[in-house]
Amino acid sequence: MTSTHAPEMQAAARQLMHGRRRFLTVAGAAATLAFATNLPGTGGAEAHAASVTDFDARRIKEDPFSLGVASGDPLPGSVLLWTRLAPRPYETDSALPKARIRVEWEVAHDERFRRTVRRGSVTAHPEFHHSVHVEVDGLAPDRVFYYRFRAGSWVSPVGRTRTAPARGARVGELRLGVVSCQAYHDGYFTAYKHLAGEDVDAVFHLGDYLYEYAVNAVGGERKYTDRRLPAHFNRETVTLEDYRLRYGLYKSDPDLRAAHAAHPFVVTWDDHETENNYAGGTPENDVPPEEFLLRRAAAYRAYWENQPLRVPQRPTGPDMRLYRRLRFGRLAQFDILDTRQYRSDQAYGDGWQVPGPESENPVRTMTGAAQERWLIDGWSNGTRPVWNVVPQQVTFAQRRSQSAPGFKLSMDSWDGYPASRERILAGAESAGVKNLLVLTGDVHVSYGLDIKRDFADPASRTVGTEIVTTSVASGKNGADRPADWERLTGANPHMKHYNGRRGYALLTLTPEQARADFRTVAAVTTPGAAVTTAASFVTEAGNPGLKPV
Known part of the structure; x- marks a missing residue:
C-alpha cells in the first residue's frame, strides 16, 4: 500500500519500529475517534441523530x-x-x-x-x-x-x-459444518451449495471470509459468466468503503447466501478480512502504524456490519472483542478464539523458518494474556461438558517440514508460538479437560491431527484432536495428494489425514465419540462439481486419537 504521509513522517515511524516490525498503538485514539463517534447507540450520537432523516x-x-x-x-x-x-x-x-x-x-x-x-x-x-x-x-x-x-x-x-439446547440438557447428537478461506477470485463457492443441503445444527466459519486482494472484471477464475465487475474491485481493500464493497461482492454469491439462509453461522476472522498475516497492530508491510490501525478499524467495522454478530461484538475503533463462548447442553462447550488481534509479531520475519530462541521466547503469545486466562478459566468453571471444542484459525499441532534435523515450522501458526501452546495444553490438563477438539482453517487443505502432549516425542500421550478444514475456494482446485504429501505425513506421524481438495468438514458429536467427515469437490474453477467424502475419522470420548472409519 502506498503511504500518503510525508517522507519525514515515514522516517519517524520507521525509527519507532523494532526489528522488522513492532506492535504500536500510536494514533489508536485517532482511529477510535474516526470510527466510533456519532454512531447510533453511543453517548455522543444525540446531536448527530438530529441531522439524519428517516426514509420511507x-x-x-x-x-x-x-x-x-x-x-x-x-x-x-x-x-x-x-x-x-x-x-x-x-x-x-x-x-x-x-x-x-x-x-x-x-x-x-x-x-x-x-x-x-x-x-x-x-x-x-x-x-x-x-x-x-x-x-x-x-x-x-x-x-x-x-x-x-x-x-x-x-x-x-x-x-x-x-436455538441451542438448554445448558443442562442431555444432547444425543450435534452436527456441525466447518468452513474457511473463500477467495472469490480463486473459484466458485460450490462447497456452500452442498453445505446448504446438509443436515447440520450450525456452521462454524474459521476465517478468511473475504480476501483483500484485487478482483478483476471477470472475477478471477469465475470466467463462466457474462457479468463484468466494476473497476473499483480491481484494487486492494484499504478504506471502509473498500471493505464494504468487497462484502457486497462476496455476499452476492448465491451459494454463500443459500448456506447462510439454511443454517446459523458462528464466525471468527483470520487475517485476510483485514490484511495478510498481520499480527496485532503490526501490518504485513512497512507502513506507519497509525495508518494500519485506521485500516484495521475500517476492516473490523465492515466485518461487524456484514456478519450475524451480537452487540457485544460491535467494534470500538480498531478493537473488537470477538472471542466468546457458546454452550450446547451438557454435550459441548465452544470457546471461539481470535488469534490475530492480540498476538505477538511472527518470529524470524514470518514464513517457514528453523525454530530458535526468538520463536521459543516464553513471553510470546498467540492470544494475548486476557484471552488466554479467559479460555483456561472457562474450562475450570461450571459443569464440564463431554466435549471442549476450540474453533480458531491457524494450525495448532506441530507440522515439521521434514523428518531430518534442521526442519522448519510455520511461524504464523502455533508452531511459531510454542510457549503459548504449552500454556494452553497445561491449562487444559489442569482443568481436567478429557476431550479437547480444536477446529482450524487457514491452510487450504484438510488435516486430521492428534494433539500430542510432547510433539518432540511421538510416543507421548495424545491429549486431543485437531480437525483442519480445507478452503471453500482459496488455492483453486487443489489435489487429493499435494506435492508435499509424503514429506509432511512422514515427518509428522500424528498427522492421520491430509487432503488438498476444496470443500468443508462435517463434525458429529455424541456422548460417545466425535466423527469428522472431510467433504471435497473436484473443482472450483468450473461451477457445479459434485461433493464426495474424501475420508472419515472418529475419536472416542475419553480415548483421544483419530481412527479411520
Missing part, C-alpha cells in the same frame, strides 16, 4: 435484500438475525440515501409463517451501511425457527435457524 421504505424501487439473510450465535432462548439493505451492492451507497430505514422482522415455527412466535421492527442506520442485527429472545431452546424481513413492499428470502 415504500420508496425503495429495487429489491433491497440482494445480500440475503443470516443468523448466528445460537443461545438456548435466543437467535441473532442479520440482513443488510442493498438494492445495488456494487455501488458505494448501495443506491440508498443516508437516512434511517425501518425494517420489520418476523420469526415463526413454519416457513409459511402461519405460526408466528415473535415479530418486531428495527432501524437500519446509514452509519452501519443499513445493516441490521436483531437479537430475538424468549424462544424455546433446541428448536428450529424460520425468519424473514420486510422493508416497504419488499420481503426478504426466508431463513432457517435454530
Whole structure:
C-alpha cells in the first residue's frame, strides 16, 4: 500500500519500529475517534441523530435484500438475525440515501409463517451501511425457527435457524459444518451449495471470509459468466468503503447466501478480512502504524456490519472483542478464539523458518494474556461438558517440514508460538479437560491431527484432536495428494489425514465419540462439481486419537 504521509513522517515511524516490525498503538485514539463517534447507540450520537432523516421504505424501487439473510450465535432462548439493505451492492451507497430505514422482522415455527412466535421492527442506520442485527429472545431452546424481513413492499428470502439446547440438557447428537478461506477470485463457492443441503445444527466459519486482494472484471477464475465487475474491485481493500464493497461482492454469491439462509453461522476472522498475516497492530508491510490501525478499524467495522454478530461484538475503533463462548447442553462447550488481534509479531520475519530462541521466547503469545486466562478459566468453571471444542484459525499441532534435523515450522501458526501452546495444553490438563477438539482453517487443505502432549516425542500421550478444514475456494482446485504429501505425513506421524481438495468438514458429536467427515469437490474453477467424502475419522470420548472409519 502506498503511504500518503510525508517522507519525514515515514522516517519517524520507521525509527519507532523494532526489528522488522513492532506492535504500536500510536494514533489508536485517532482511529477510535474516526470510527466510533456519532454512531447510533453511543453517548455522543444525540446531536448527530438530529441531522439524519428517516426514509420511507415504500420508496425503495429495487429489491433491497440482494445480500440475503443470516443468523448466528445460537443461545438456548435466543437467535441473532442479520440482513443488510442493498438494492445495488456494487455501488458505494448501495443506491440508498443516508437516512434511517425501518425494517420489520418476523420469526415463526413454519416457513409459511402461519405460526408466528415473535415479530418486531428495527432501524437500519446509514452509519452501519443499513445493516441490521436483531437479537430475538424468549424462544424455546433446541428448536428450529424460520425468519424473514420486510422493508416497504419488499420481503426478504426466508431463513432457517435454530436455538441451542438448554445448558443442562442431555444432547444425543450435534452436527456441525466447518468452513474457511473463500477467495472469490480463486473459484466458485460450490462447497456452500452442498453445505446448504446438509443436515447440520450450525456452521462454524474459521476465517478468511473475504480476501483483500484485487478482483478483476471477470472475477478471477469465475470466467463462466457474462457479468463484468466494476473497476473499483480491481484494487486492494484499504478504506471502509473498500471493505464494504468487497462484502457486497462476496455476499452476492448465491451459494454463500443459500448456506447462510439454511443454517446459523458462528464466525471468527483470520487475517485476510483485514490484511495478510498481520499480527496485532503490526501490518504485513512497512507502513506507519497509525495508518494500519485506521485500516484495521475500517476492516473490523465492515466485518461487524456484514456478519450475524451480537452487540457485544460491535467494534470500538480498531478493537473488537470477538472471542466468546457458546454452550450446547451438557454435550459441548465452544470457546471461539481470535488469534490475530492480540498476538505477538511472527518470529524470524514470518514464513517457514528453523525454530530458535526468538520463536521459543516464553513471553510470546498467540492470544494475548486476557484471552488466554479467559479460555483456561472457562474450562475450570461450571459443569464440564463431554466435549471442549476450540474453533480458531491457524494450525495448532506441530507440522515439521521434514523428518531430518534442521526442519522448519510455520511461524504464523502455533508452531511459531510454542510457549503459548504449552500454556494452553497445561491449562487444559489442569482443568481436567478429557476431550479437547480444536477446529482450524487457514491452510487450504484438510488435516486430521492428534494433539500430542510432547510433539518432540511421538510416543507421548495424545491429549486431543485437531480437525483442519480445507478452503471453500482459496488455492483453486487443489489435489487429493499435494506435492508435499509424503514429506509432511512422514515427518509428522500424528498427522492421520491430509487432503488438498476444496470443500468443508462435517463434525458429529455424541456422548460417545466425535466423527469428522472431510467433504471435497473436484473443482472450483468450473461451477457445479459434485461433493464426495474424501475420508472419515472418529475419536472416542475419553480415548483421544483419530481412527479411520
